[in-house]
Amino acid sequence: MRNVPKAPKTAVSPDQILAPIQLCSICNEIIGEPRADGLAENASMLPCSHIFGDLCISRWLEIDSVHQDCPVCRRTMIYRECGHMIRPCDVAHAPGCVEEEDMPKKCFACRGGGLVEEVLVLMNEKRMAEEMILLGMRKCVSGFFGEVCGTTIESVDERVEEVRRRWKNAAHAFCSELEKKEGRDQW
Ligand SMILES: [Zn+2]
Ligand SMILES: [Zn+2]
Ligand SMILES: [Zn+2]
Secondary structure: OOOOOOOOOOOOOHHHHHOOOOEOOOOOOEOOOOOOOOOOOOEEEOOOOOEEEHHHHHHHHOOOOOOOEOOOOOOEOEOOOOOOEOOOEEOOOOOOOOOHHHOOOOOHHHHHOHHHHHHHHHHHHHHHHHHHHHHHHHHHOOHHHHHHOHHHHHOHHHHHHHHHHHHHHHHHHHHHHHHHHOOOOOO
8 A cells, every 4th residue: 555656635625626716797796605795695596597696696687687687698587477476496405407498488486376366465465454554644634734744745755666666575575485396496
């Protein structure tokens, strides 16, 4: 054994060779390592097989975002029939590359049918009820009360917006929670 030549020492461990450094092409930082803001990203994949940091790609695709496509290949990340966003998957669980024509036409929640729709309708009704209360405040408060509550009235629009945002997030959270529970990590 004494004469067996030793493997050359390198500064790189086998793990590092197997997992090449991956840059998030949106923020240009190494995925998995703390960025300038102290947050480390996980690798997230889109059905076109492009990989990004999860924080960046989620923000990029956000419902209100002007970008609803892959930042690299520009493939649209919207389900054709229901118009909902195609969410990025954790690389470890992602089903791999799916061609555009092989993609399901509806998102998981819309494929889920009855129950999901009922809950979303209920959420929407609650949201509208909250909006009505806020808008009602503006109508009732005039004259003396109008002066007293001036600032309140000005903020009504903001609060309506806030209510909308909150319920939209709630609906979104509900759908992704459901996907997780079903063990479905797919497009
Ligand atoms: Zn990033
Ligand atoms: Zn792509
Ligand atoms: Zn949908």
